[in-house]
Amino acid sequence: MAGLREDFLWGASTSPHQVEGNNVNADWWALENAPDSPLPDRSGDALDSYHRYAEDMGLLAAAGLNAYRFGFEWARIEPADGHFSLAARDHYRRMVDTAHELGLKPVVTLHHFTLPRWFAETGGWKRPDAADRFARYIEFVAPALHDVEWVCTINEPNMLAVFASVQDTVLSLMGAMDDPEQKAKLAAALGRVSPDQALGETLARVHRRAVETVRATTNAKAGWTVAQQAFTSTPGNEDVFARVHRTWEGFYLDAARGDDFVGVQAYTSQPVDADGPVPHPAHPDNTLTGWAYRPDALGTALRRAWDEAGGIPLLVTENGIATDDDTRRIAYTTEALGHLEAAVADGIDVRGYLHWSALDNYEWGRWAPTFGLISVDRETFVRTPKPSLAWLGACARRGGLT
Numbered sequence: 001m002a003g004l005r006e007d008f009l010w011g012a013s014t015s016p017h018q019v020e021g022n023n024v025n026a027d028w029w030a031l032e033n034a035p036d037s038p039l040p041d042r043s044g045d046a047l048d049s050y051h052r053y054a055e056d057m058g059l060l061a062a063a064g065l066n067a068y069r070f071g072f073e074w075a076r077i078e079p080a081d082g083h084f085s086l087a088a089r090d091h092y093r094r095m096v097d098t099a100h101e102l103g104l105k106p107v108v109t110l111h112h113f114t115l116p117r118w119f120a121e122t123g124g125w126k127r128p129d130a131a132d133r134f135a136r137y138i139e140f141v142a143p144a145l146h147d148v149e150w151v152c153t154i155n156e157p158n159m160l161a162v163f164a165s166v167q168d169t170v171l172s173l174m175g176a177m178d179d180p181e182q183k184a185k186l187a188a189a190l191g192r193v194s195p196d197q198a199l200g201e202t203l204a205r206v207h208r209r210a211v212e213t214v215r216a217t218t219n220a221k222a223g224w225t226v227a228q229q230a231f232t233s234t235p236g237n238e239d240v241f242a243r244v245h246r247t248w249e250g251f252y253l254d255a256a257r258g259d260d261f262v263g264v265q266a267y268t269s270q271p272v273d274a275d276g277p278v279p280h281p282a283h284p285d286n287t288l289t290g291w292a293y294r295p296d297a298l299g300t301a302l303r304r305a306w307d308e309a310g311g312i313p314l315l316v317t318e319n320g321i322a323t324d325d326d327t328r329r330i331a332y333t334t335e336a337l338g339h340l341e342a343a344v345a346d347g348i349d350v351r352g353y354l355h356w357s358a359l360d361n362y363e364w365g366r367w368a369p370t371f372g373l374i375s376v377d378r379e380t381f382v383r384t385p386k387p388s389l390a391w392l393g394a395c396a397r398r399g400g401l402t
């Protein structure tokens with residue numbers, strides 16, 4: 001049976017806005033801090049990882065991991081239209097250096113949900129020059145990427161397209177997420193949505209240009225990361241399933257053909273009925289995000305990505321579980337890795353596994369869903385590794401589950 005590669009990446013992921021703190025020039029910051037903000041929690045100081053990144057990385061490396069996925073924040077690098085910050089670029093270069101020094105392969109994301117506020121307020125991705133502007137940002141940061149092997153252009157373009165078509169509903173319901181009725185309404189709104197296909201097509205064009213730019217200005221492998229819901233068809237609804245899979249994720253996997261890799265992100269699985277994806281019904285096993293407990297989703301996602309992105313290398317850029325019971329995190333990840341190893345045994349080229357998340361971070365409006373291998377006291381910023389960190393590090397040292 002084929003095992004994992006010698007150079008398999010074992011690591012964890014974060015995104016800038018969710019951990020850095022005070023990302024004041026980003027559109028999300030503006031949303032969180034608007035007087036009538038519908039978001040229950042703000043990112044605020046977050047985990048202060050902007051200053052404490054070396055400590056974060058040190059914990060991952062000490063546990064035995066050999067990779068760290070983090071992002072460059074466009075809103076810090078170009079805080080005003082056309083004004084590029086050399087100091088911000090130097091900061092991210094120091095992060096890359098620190099990762100190398102600690103024996104962690106950096107996997108760098110260039111855009112993870114947040115946009116510079118000036119860009120968002122002038123049309124965002126719908127601006128006619130969006131691809132040029134993103135390419136110009138990449139050209140500016142390229143010198144900081146010269147020895148980075150893995151670059152993700154856009155994180156979850158498909159979730160951006162889903163979010164774009166339900167933004168108002170989601171925001172209006174988020175404020176009362178602890179109320180089960182609101183939570184059910186939110187799940188229903190998210191479940192029955194169609195992603196904004198025009199935005200998806202725009203993002204695919206932006207991505208093509210970004211891949212060309214990364215290839216022309218760095219030595220990195222370039223790809224984007226696609227969220228997969230591991231949809232399954234209910235009997236008689238195969239056509240709806242095919243359409244849902246195509247518009248939610250197949251289109252984005254297809255658009256990755258010809259890239260150097262595609263990032264696979266999977267957490268849960270959802271059935272599709274005549275009306276589309278079925279919202280997760282309440283169940284005691286549901287995770288803190290309300291998602292069904294489905295570690296097998298990773299196997300489905302890897303197999304679909306392999307088939308639909310044309311057999312390019314796969315990198316698991318996110319997989320994990322929101323839970324306050326760390327034994328459950330280990331159980332979930334054990335099962336998910338079992339599905340990954342089975343996919344590799346079947347000949348699928350998987351280059352690494354990056355767990356979401358390194359730290360309990362800001363989950364887009366809420367602090368409650370804890371995905372981290374490390375918990376953080378948000379007043380003292382003291383980091384406390386959970387047993388799952390040592391457990392994942394032991395997998396890394398062994399080179400697999402067993």
Ligand code: FCB
Nearest residue numbers: 015155156159227356363
């Ligand atoms: C993904 C996002 C990531 C995190 C996880 C739970 O959709 O890329 O930032 O919020 O979900």
